Amino acid sequence: xxxxxxxATVKEDEGAAKPFLISIGERAEALATLYEDRQLxxxxxxxxxxxxxxxxxxxxxxxxxxxxxxxxYAIYTTLRTKHKDFEAGQTQKLNALxxxxxxYRWNKDQESQLRTALYRQLRPIVGTGKMIxxxxxxxxxxxx
Numbered sequence: 001x002x003x004x005x006x007x008a009t010v011k012e013d014e015g016a017a018k019p020f021l022i023s024i025g026e027r028a029e030a031l032a033t034l035y036e037d038r039q040l041x042x043x044x045x046x047x048x049x050x051x052x053x054x055x056x057x058x059x060x061x062x063x064x065x066x067x068x069x070x071x072x073y074a075i076y077t078t079l080r081t082k083h084k085d086f087e088a089g090q091t092q093k094l095n096a097l098x099x100x101x102x103x104y105r106w107n108k109d110q111e112s113q114l115r116t117a118l119y120r121q122l123r124p125i126v127g128t129g130k131m132i133x134x135x136x137x138x139x140x141x142x143x144x
Contacts, residue, residue, distance in 0.1 A: 024059070028052050071095055074141050079134060083126050094121055098143060115139070 028049065035045040063073040066088045072095040079086045098104070101114040115135055122131040 024052055024056055068092075069095075071098065071141075071143050074143075075138060078137050078141060079126070082134065082137075083130070086125060090125060094118065094138065097121065098138075104139075111139075 031040065031045055031048050031052070034040045035042070040048070059073075059077070063070070066073065066076070068076065068088065068091065072091045075094050076086070076088055076091045079091075097114060097117045100117075101107075101110040104110040104114045118135045118138060119131050122134050126134045
């Protein structure tokens with residue numbers, strides 16, 4: 001289970017600088033729990049850990065190809081996992097909203113304004129029914 005340790009280390013070391021790694025780390029932790037609870041065989045766990053390692057490598061490659069920073073890529077991956085038709089070009093506007101409200105984490109007024117702006121941007125993309133879930137997911141991202 002050295003791959004598990006490597007993924008955990010990468011998440012801890014680089015997670016703050018690369019927010020998209022946090023979801024990979026969380027999936028690795030969930031796999032470890034399944035394995036420890038004997039719900040996965042060693043072979044199945046190893047296969048899944050290898051897939052996560054590949055996702056990490058592919059993510060770095062994809063982020064470079066898209067030419068976006070870590071925050072913008074975190075937005076892209078968060079929305080892309082739940083909304084397959086989400087395009088990379090849409091992330092720039094969303095990231096700009098976050099940059100417009102730099103104190104949203106501790107300033108309730110800025111958080112409210114950011115949330116409203118995100119709803120406006122996300123409603124045409126994900127629909128009214130999913131805009132709150134998408135907004136909440138984005139607000140939970142760690143930003144650098």
